[in-house]
Amino acid sequence: MLIDPRTFANRRETALIQSDEESPAIAQEFIVANRLGIHARVAAQIVKVACRFDSEISIAKSEVAANAKSILDVLSLLCPYGTKVFVTARGPDAAQALHALAALFQTKFGEP
Amino acid sequence: MNDHSSLTVKGIGAAPGIAIGKAFLLEHGRIPVPRYRLFGEQAVADECKRFEQAIAEAEADLETIKKSIRSEFKEHAKLLEVQQMILRDPSIYGESLRCIKEERANAQLAVTKSLRKAKELFSSLSNDEYAQSRIADVNAAGERVVRILAGHNHTNLENIHERSVIVAHDLSPGDAIQLQAGRTLGIVTEIGGIFSHTSIVARSLGIPAVTGAENAVRLISQNDIVIVDGRTGVIIIDPSESELQFYANRQYEMEAYLKLISRHAHLPAQTSDNHRVSAEANIEVLEEIVAAKDNGAEGIGLYRTEFFFMNRAELPDEESLYRDYHDLAELMAPSQVTIRTLDLGADKLTSWCPTLEEANPALGLRSIRLCLHYQEIFKTQLRAILRASATARNIRLMLPLISGMAEIYQAKHILREVQAELSRKRIPFDKDMPFGAMIELPSAVAMADLLAQEVDFFSIGTNDLIQYSIGIDRSNEHVAYLYEPLHPGVLRLIKQAVDAGHDAGIPVAVCGEMAGEPLYVPILLGLKIDSFSMNPVALPRVKNLIRRSSMKECCRFVNKVLRMRTATEIQQAVSKMVMRNFPEEFRVFDQNWAENATLPVLKKSSC
Structure with a gap:
C-alpha cells in the first residue's frame, strides 16, 4: 500500500509538538469514554472545536498522533471505547484549546 | 432463457403505471477524470482558484441539503457535516492544492489523487465496516467536488441521455424537480411513501414509481433491466422472458385505455344526468399549460407561485412576476386562472427573512401568515397579480392557509391599499377580480359560513385539511397510515365547507390531491363540489368518470357514506361502488383491485 509520505507523515510530526521558549506545549491525557468511541460525528465535534483555536493541536494514541484539525486524521487514529489518548496543544491559546477539548472528552461527547 | 432467476423487490406502489427499462443508479454515477499538466504560473493560479470555487460550491450544496432535511433525519444532517x-x-x-501547485496537475486529477x-x-x-463507511464518506464528499469541477452540477440527473428507470436511495425535492418526464421511464427509491415528495412529483408527471423499496440501490446495478409496477409496488430485477411478456401486455393494455379516454378529454365535465362541474389543472410553471390543455383542462384551478421565490438569491421583482402572471392569463384566456399567493414557510426564504428557530414549521410562520408579516413581499406579489388581471380579466386571487376572519380583513385591507396605489398611478387592473380563500384548516371550516360572506369562492386544499384535522404529518412514516382522505371526519368537514359556501351563493372547488383521484370522483360529486382541480395528467381519467357518473346516484351514495363510522368502511363502500360502475377503469389500473378492496386503507393502491 503506497501512501505518499508527505500527506500523512505529518502525523508523526504533530505527535512531537515540542515546547520551545516562546510557546510552551501543554498536554493532557484522556480516555475515550463513550460507548461507540471516536466515530465520524464525534470526530466532527473534535475538529470543530479544535479549528476555533490558533494553536497547533494533536491527538496521540500510543506511537501515532493526528492533527486535531483534520477529520480524516482523527478518524484514522481508530479510537474505540477505552482508548487512552494524549492531547497536546501549543500556541497562543493552547490553554483554552485544551480546556475546550477536555470538556468534550469529559462529557463523553454528549453520548452514552 | 427461462432458466435464469429474476429477483423481486417489494415496495410501495406510489404512482401508477408500468415501466420496463434500464436502471440508472443516481448515486454512483462515475465521472471520467481528465488529466493534464498545467503550463505556466498563470494556469496554476487559475486552477487553484477554480478548485477553491468548487470546494465552496460543494460546501454550499451540502448546506442547502442540510437545511432541507426533515427533523426526523437529523442524523443525516450530522453526516453531511462530516x-x-x-x-x-x-x-x-x-x-x-499542493498537487496543483507542485505537480502542476489539473484540479480534478489533484482531488482524485488526494x-x-x-x-x-x-x-x-x-x-x-468502520473503514468502509469512512471511505464512503470520503467518496461522497469527493465525488461532489469532482462533479462540480467537471461541470456536472449538483446532481447527475441531467446526464441521463437514455430513457431509463431512476434508482436512488431518495430523491431530494431538488432532484425531483429536475426529473425529465421524457427521459424518465420509472422511479424507484428506498425510502418514502405514497404521499412523499417523490411520489407526488412522479404522479404529477405520470411516471410510474415505487417508493420504500428497501435495499433497491444495493440490489440493482447500473444498466440492469428492471420492471417497475407502480400499482402494486413490485420491482423485478433482470426479469425472465415470460415476466417481460406479462408486464409488456399490461403496459400495452393500460396505454391503450389511456389513449382511448384521452381522446375524449376535451369534452365538458358533465355527468350523465347533465350536472355541470368544472375540471381544472394545478400547475406550477407556465410550461405545464401545454399538458393542461392537452388533457382537457377547463381552466387553471391552482397556480402555485412558490417556484419564483425558491432557489434564487434575491426576491423576484414585480416586473418578472407580472410578466409571468400576464403570460399565464393570456395563454389560458378566456378560461379562468386561479393564482394562489405565496404559500411558503420561513425556512424556504432564508435569503431574505431572518432564520427562525421553529420547532414545528408546519405550524409556524408560513403562507398567508408570512405574507402578512413581511408585507412588502405580499404587496409586490399583489401588485403583479393585479396588473396582470387587466390582461384578460380572467384571474382569480386565492389566499392559502386562512384560519379565520382577521386574516381576510387584513389581506383585503392590504389589497385595497395596493389597488389605490395602482389607481393613483393610472395603472389598469381588474376591479372585479374574484377574491377567494383556501379552506385548509379546521378553524376555517368552523368559520366557513362567515368567511363565505367575505369572499367570492372557496377552494378546499384537502392535503393540508387532512393533515391538520387528523393531526398527522404525512411525511412521517410512523403515522402516515393515518393519512386517510376518506376519514369520516374529513368528509364531514368538506361537506360543512361546501354547504356553507353554497348557502352564501359562492362556488366551492377542491384543489388537493383528492380531486385528482379517480376513486373519489363519486364522493366529491355527491358532496356537490363545483370544481375539481388536479394534476394535468389525472384529468382524462377523472373527466371520464365524471361524464359516466350520475349525480343523483352520487348524492344518494354520499348520504349513505356520511352515516358510516370508519375510513375502512367508507373505503370498502367506495371500492364496491366504483368497481360496479366503472369496471374497466379498475381492471386496467389495478390487477389486485378486488383483493385490495377488502383490505384496510393502509394498503390502498394509489391508482
Missing part, C-alpha cells in the same frame, strides 16, 4: 469537514481537511484540501490516498489510508488500517 462531509463538509472532509472537504476542508488538510489531507484533501491542502493536499489537492481522495485515493485518504481512502488507501483507511483501507490500510482495517477492513471492517
Whole structure:
C-alpha cells in the first residue's frame, strides 16, 4: 500500500509538538469514554472545536498522533471505547484549546 | 432463457403505471477524470482558484441539503457535516492544492489523487465496516467536488441521455424537480411513501414509481433491466422472458385505455344526468399549460407561485412576476386562472427573512401568515397579480392557509391599499377580480359560513385539511397510515365547507390531491363540489368518470357514506361502488383491485 509520505507523515510530526521558549506545549491525557468511541460525528465535534483555536493541536494514541484539525486524521487514529489518548496543544491559546477539548472528552461527547 | 432467476423487490406502489427499462443508479454515477499538466504560473493560479470555487460550491450544496432535511433525519444532517469537514481537511484540501501547485496537475486529477490516498489510508488500517463507511464518506464528499469541477452540477440527473428507470436511495425535492418526464421511464427509491415528495412529483408527471423499496440501490446495478409496477409496488430485477411478456401486455393494455379516454378529454365535465362541474389543472410553471390543455383542462384551478421565490438569491421583482402572471392569463384566456399567493414557510426564504428557530414549521410562520408579516413581499406579489388581471380579466386571487376572519380583513385591507396605489398611478387592473380563500384548516371550516360572506369562492386544499384535522404529518412514516382522505371526519368537514359556501351563493372547488383521484370522483360529486382541480395528467381519467357518473346516484351514495363510522368502511363502500360502475377503469389500473378492496386503507393502491 503506497501512501505518499508527505500527506500523512505529518502525523508523526504533530505527535512531537515540542515546547520551545516562546510557546510552551501543554498536554493532557484522556480516555475515550463513550460507548461507540471516536466515530465520524464525534470526530466532527473534535475538529470543530479544535479549528476555533490558533494553536497547533494533536491527538496521540500510543506511537501515532493526528492533527486535531483534520477529520480524516482523527478518524484514522481508530479510537474505540477505552482508548487512552494524549492531547497536546501549543500556541497562543493552547490553554483554552485544551480546556475546550477536555470538556468534550469529559462529557463523553454528549453520548452514552 | 427461462432458466435464469429474476429477483423481486417489494415496495410501495406510489404512482401508477408500468415501466420496463434500464436502471440508472443516481448515486454512483462515475465521472471520467481528465488529466493534464498545467503550463505556466498563470494556469496554476487559475486552477487553484477554480478548485477553491468548487470546494465552496460543494460546501454550499451540502448546506442547502442540510437545511432541507426533515427533523426526523437529523442524523443525516450530522453526516453531511462530516462531509463538509472532509472537504476542508488538510489531507484533501491542502493536499489537492499542493498537487496543483507542485505537480502542476489539473484540479480534478489533484482531488482524485488526494481522495485515493485518504481512502488507501483507511483501507490500510482495517477492513471492517468502520473503514468502509469512512471511505464512503470520503467518496461522497469527493465525488461532489469532482462533479462540480467537471461541470456536472449538483446532481447527475441531467446526464441521463437514455430513457431509463431512476434508482436512488431518495430523491431530494431538488432532484425531483429536475426529473425529465421524457427521459424518465420509472422511479424507484428506498425510502418514502405514497404521499412523499417523490411520489407526488412522479404522479404529477405520470411516471410510474415505487417508493420504500428497501435495499433497491444495493440490489440493482447500473444498466440492469428492471420492471417497475407502480400499482402494486413490485420491482423485478433482470426479469425472465415470460415476466417481460406479462408486464409488456399490461403496459400495452393500460396505454391503450389511456389513449382511448384521452381522446375524449376535451369534452365538458358533465355527468350523465347533465350536472355541470368544472375540471381544472394545478400547475406550477407556465410550461405545464401545454399538458393542461392537452388533457382537457377547463381552466387553471391552482397556480402555485412558490417556484419564483425558491432557489434564487434575491426576491423576484414585480416586473418578472407580472410578466409571468400576464403570460399565464393570456395563454389560458378566456378560461379562468386561479393564482394562489405565496404559500411558503420561513425556512424556504432564508435569503431574505431572518432564520427562525421553529420547532414545528408546519405550524409556524408560513403562507398567508408570512405574507402578512413581511408585507412588502405580499404587496409586490399583489401588485403583479393585479396588473396582470387587466390582461384578460380572467384571474382569480386565492389566499392559502386562512384560519379565520382577521386574516381576510387584513389581506383585503392590504389589497385595497395596493389597488389605490395602482389607481393613483393610472395603472389598469381588474376591479372585479374574484377574491377567494383556501379552506385548509379546521378553524376555517368552523368559520366557513362567515368567511363565505367575505369572499367570492372557496377552494378546499384537502392535503393540508387532512393533515391538520387528523393531526398527522404525512411525511412521517410512523403515522402516515393515518393519512386517510376518506376519514369520516374529513368528509364531514368538506361537506360543512361546501354547504356553507353554497348557502352564501359562492362556488366551492377542491384543489388537493383528492380531486385528482379517480376513486373519489363519486364522493366529491355527491358532496356537490363545483370544481375539481388536479394534476394535468389525472384529468382524462377523472373527466371520464365524471361524464359516466350520475349525480343523483352520487348524492344518494354520499348520504349513505356520511352515516358510516370508519375510513375502512367508507373505503370498502367506495371500492364496491366504483368497481360496479366503472369496471374497466379498475381492471386496467389495478390487477389486485378486488383483493385490495377488502383490505384496510393502509394498503390502498394509489391508482
